[in-house]
Amino acid sequence: MPTEVESAETAQVESARRRKTRDRLIDAAYEVFAETGVHAASVEMITERAGFTRGAFYSNFDTKEELFFALAERENRLRFERLQEGVDAILPEFDPTALTEETLSDLVTQFLVLQGDDRRWCLVQSEFKLLAMRDAAVAASYLAYQNGFLKQLADRIDAALHSVGLRFTVDPLAAVRIIVNVYESAMQEAILEGSTAGSDAGSVSAPPLARDTLPGLVHALTEPLD
Template sequence: MPKGVTKRRPRTRAALLRAALATFAAHGFHASTIEQICEAAGYTRGAFYSNFGSKDELFLALFDDHSARIVSRIAELIDAATAEEFTLQDVADALSDIEPAERDWYLVSTEFTLHAIRNPHAARALAEHDARLRAEIARGLREQLTRAGRALTVDADELARLLIAIREGGLAQSYVEPDRLPPGRLERRFLVPLLTALTTDLG
């Protein structure tokens, strides 16, 4: 493959991902067409199929991209904690951070999850990507809880599932009633007592 094409490929892929997220959020996963995504990105169908085999594959690439950004964002917030004594509150504050742009991802991911529930092949693929995200969350939890002087008394993967459920369930309510329940409020209110109950003091 020519060097120019090789260098352009990451830019093309990134542009298609950005266009796909915006298109899916505006029109829905099923209603959006590959043509709409290509038009929004400024590329042809050929460019799409040189990067993705289907809309499902495109969504899963979005999932991995979003997961990496969220994990990185949480790590940055935790690393920025300047308190002399790192606490469970620092962990909870990082996990409670919800950026405004998260709403678009919530719309897209919720619709794809419903699609996966109806489609066994999509469900298996989504479960694999979910598992990789949970593994990253579980690893980070163990590390940061140790830093806070705590150790888990439950399975880290199961706790990661619970934290994801709290985040997604809280966002569903927040986006319906944004004035009554700002995004992240439930996590800020309940994660410290939850993590306290599910950990033990290392000291």
């Protein structure tokens, strides 16, 4: 009979194996979703790409949609980490007493370059949003995910603005929704125009429309703290 220590070690090994399986399925889904679209992607296509069986899929996820949300959680976590990197590295150098439209523009541009984005992620998000618009069963989950993400983002950006003596002139969540919509439109336009950086990954970093539009928009949506 295994000891408590042996049982704990076995549980750790099983947990690590399960995490590795989930990660491989998420990686495979990312590739397949981007190549074929979320709707056209099948469980079989995903498991084949990951090198697993259907059983491995259903032991980790109930549906293809659940797998998408796991992918979205991972991708958004990475973007929040990049945002925090910017807060830690860029904001300490920012002088709020010398705030002008030009200095704010420089600040926003630095965050855009740091944050960047990925062509595949834009494609996958757009595909899944379209799926949710067509399928009421998916729509509620998609809205909950999107609203939760935007609320987290609004809280973090609002806190970052306060740290440099600024605040939004409207509700932070409403402001962030506007900014995100403009950024996503800029990303889609860059993809349509074929404006990519890094042909291997198909990445689009700081789309031109975002660089041209967002600084002025952020300036219009912010004001100094009293």
